[in-house]
Amino acid sequence: MGFQKTLSLCFFLSIAFQSLFSAPLIEQFKHAGYAEFCDKRQGAAAFNSLYAQFDELIAFLQSNPVWAQKLQSVKERFIRSKARNYYSTDFFGFYDESKREGRRQISFYYSIHFHEFIDSYYPEFSQVPEIVRFLEACRTIQQPYGDVFEEAAAELGVETIFASKYGSPPLLFKVVKYLSSYIATKPHYDGSAFSLFLDSTDSQSLLLAPYQSSFTVEDFASPPREFSRQEDQNSILLIPGALLTDFFIYPTPHIVLQSEKSRYAAVAFAMRPNYTPQKCEFSSLPRFDID
Ligand SMILES: [Fe+2]
Numbered sequence: 001m002g003f004q005k006t007l008s009l010c011f012f013l014s015i016a017f018q019s020l021f022s023a024p025l026i027e028q029f030k031h032a033g034y035a036e037f038c039d040k041r042q043g044a045a046a047f048n049s050l051y052a053q054f055d056e057l058i059a060f061l062q063s064n065p066v067w068a069q070k071l072q073s074v075k076e077r078f079i080r081s082k083a084r085n086y087y088s089t090d091f092f093g094f095y096d097e098s099k100r101e102g103r104r105q106i107s108f109y110y111s112i113h114f115h116e117f118i119d120s121y122y123p124e125f126s127q128v129p130e131i132v133r134f135l136e137a138c139r140t141i142q143q144p145y146g147d148v149f150e151e152a153a154a155e156l157g158v159e160t161i162f163a164s165k166y167g168s169p170p171l172l173f174k175v176v177k178y179l180s181s182y183i184a185t186k187p188h189y190d191g192s193a194f195s196l197f198l199d200s201t202d203s204q205s206l207l208l209a210p211y212q213s214s215f216t217v218e219d220f221a222s223p224p225r226e227f228s229r230q231e232d233q234n235s236i237l238l239i240p241g242a243l244l245t246d247f248f249i250y251p252t253p254h255i256v257l258q259s260e261k262s263r264y265a266a267v268a269f270a271m272r273p274n275y276t277p278q279k280c281e282f283s284s285l286p287r288f289d290i291d
Helices: 002-020 025-031 044-063 065-078 083-087 112-121 123-127 129-142 145-156 242-247
Strands: 035-039 093-097 105-110 171-178 194-200 206-208 234-240 254-256 263-270
Touching: 025 035, 025 145, 025 234, 044 065, 044 093, 044 105, 044 129, 044 171, 044 194, 044 263, 065 093, 065 112, 065 123, 083 112, 105 112, 105 129, 112 123, 112 129, 123 129, 129 171, 145 171, 145 194, 145 234, 145 263, 206 234
Parallel strands: none
Antiparallel strands: 035 234, 093 105, 105 171, 171 263, 194 234, 194 263, 206 254
């Protein structure tokens, strides 16, 4: 049943991919900085439920700092394990930056191997429903997007970037809550091969710009969306990250503007197995907090 559902979702995404990527993906990245497609299967309800579970997790960890510390020690042990090299990053687990000036956000970086590591070595976590429910929600929701990354890499002719003994792209899934006190300062490049902006409660506040030799604030704009969250047709944006420069594919800088209320978002990152990023100077990015 689960497998069948997965297949039909992949089929759907694949069709969307072919029809919407009628222009070659590389051209869309060069001219717009992104490619949009539609995800009808995991709409607003699935992501709203994820965000509600994230709020429960945040409330639990903020009132039980011992468990937040335990999660931190799991992460530290995980990044010393072999599985870490599959992702080539140290971003895993819970990051509470709610009190940090200039950040004012809380995020969780999920990966299937991190989840399995918790299940295998820290059975006490199974006693905490807020953690169990959130990790299960992440496992379910991130699952279909590995195929999207594989298709994108195949179309660009860079499929070797995902070669590993696991046979699928290393997928890092981020859930983030920007607090109402969050203030946008400067765009950034993602340290991924590809990033997929899956959902957000305020898509207008995401601005991006195609890569160019220099940038001003005016270069950044909110992409017009063909699909709408309100109609349960999630608009998904695919952008290149900073790990494709050996193929002369350059990253799309982006920024999330502040909004009046909290904003939730979910993003999937395709990483590169056993990869050491090349030293690369990208175009410098303008500050948004200076008039
Ligand atoms: Fe980003």
